[in-house]
Amino acid sequence: MSEIKLVIGNKRYSSWSLRGWLALKTSGIKFEEVLVPLYRETSHAELKIANPLAPPKVPSLKIRDKAIWDTLAICEFAAEQATEVALWPTDTFVRAHARSVVAEMHSSFMALRDYIPMDLSKKISYGQLPGDVESDILRIFEIWRGCRSRYAGAGPFLFGELSLADIFFAPVAVRLYSHSVPLDEVCQSYFDTLWALPEFQDWRAAAEQEEWVIGNANEYTVQ
Template identity: 75%
Template sequence: MSENVLVIGNKRYSSWSLRGWLAARLSGMEFEEVLVPLYRPGCHEKLKEVNPAAPPKVPSLKVGDAAVWDTLAICEFLAEQYPEAHLWPEATFTRAHARSVVAEMHSSFQALREHVPMDLSKKLSYAALPEDVEADIARIGEIWRECRSKYSGDGPYLFGKISLADVFFAPVLVRLYSHSVPLDDVCRGYFDTLWALPEFVEWRMAAAQEEWTITDY
C-alpha cells in the first residue's frame, strides 16, 4: 500500500470525496485511492480498517501512520505540502478572497445540500425549487459573477487559474446539472469551464461505472 492513501466514498454521490480527490489530483501528490461504498453494512468498520487514525468518514487521508480528515483540512495540508501546485492564489488578498468563498461553501448552503443532493446519475427537467434553495443558488451565482469580474483576465476559473475555490464548487455543478438549473451567461461560462476539467471528467466517467446505488436520500 502506498505511503499516501485517500479514502473516499461513492463517486456518484459523495460531494466531499469529490473535493478531496480533486485537490489531491491537482496537488500532484502520488496516492492510492481506496473507495468504500457508503450506506452499506460494514462501511464504518471498513473505513476504520483502511485509516485507523481517522474517524469513519470520507474523505480521509492516510500518510504513513498519520491521518488528516475533513475536506478543508486535507486541502490545506495539500496546499502546504505541495506549494508548487499553487492550490491557493499567490497574491495575498486574492488568496484571502479565495479562502473566504471556500469557507462560505464549506459551512453554508444547507438548503441546497438538503434538497438537491449530489447524484451523477440524475438529470431532471427544471422545476422551481424551494425558496431557500433558490436563495442558495442565487448567492452562489453572485460569488461566481464577482470572482469572474475581478479575475477573468488571469484565466477562466474563479480566481483565474485553477484553485481550491474551484474544487469546493465542483459538486455544486453536479447539483445544478441534475436539476437543469438555468444559469446566466457568466455562470454558464464558468460552469462549462470547470465541467470540462480533465480530472472532473475522469471522476464522472468512473462514477458512471459504479454498481452501488443509494435510493434512500
C-alpha cells in the same frame, strides 16, 4: 504502494470525497485511492479498517501512521505539498478572497445540500425549487459572477487560475446539472470551464462505472 492513501466514498454521491480527491489529483501528489461504498451495514467497519486513526467518515487521508480527516484540512495539505500547481492564489488579498469563498462553501448552503444531494446518475428537467434553495443558488451565482468580473483577465477559473475555490464548487456544479438549473452567460461559461477540468471528467467517468445505485431510504441496488 503509496505512503499516502485517500479514503473516499461512492463517486456518484460523495461530494466531500470529490473535493479531497480533486485537490490531491490537481496537486500532483501521488496517492493510493481507497473507495469504501457508503450506506451499507459494513461501511462503518470498512472505513475504520481503511484508516484506523480517523473517524469513520469520508474523505480521510492516511499518511503512514498519521491521519487527516476534514476535507478542508486535506485540501490545505494538498495545497502545501503541491508539486504542479499553486492551489491558492499568490497575491495576499486574492488569496484571502479565495479563502473566504472556500470557507463560505464549507459552512453554508445547507438548503441546497439537503434538497439536491450530489448524484451523478441523475438528470431531470428544471422545476421551481423551494425558496431557501433558490436563495442558496442565487448567492452561489453572486459569488461566481463577482469572482469572474474581478479576475477574468487572469484566466477562466474563479480567481483566474485553478484554485481550491473551484474544487470546492465542483459538487455544486453536479447539483445544478442534475436539476437543469438555468445559468446566465457568465455562470454558464464558468460552469463549462469547471466541467471540462480533466480530473473532474475522470471522476465522472469512474462514477458511471460504479455498480451501486442508491434508491429510496438509502438502500442499494446493484446494476
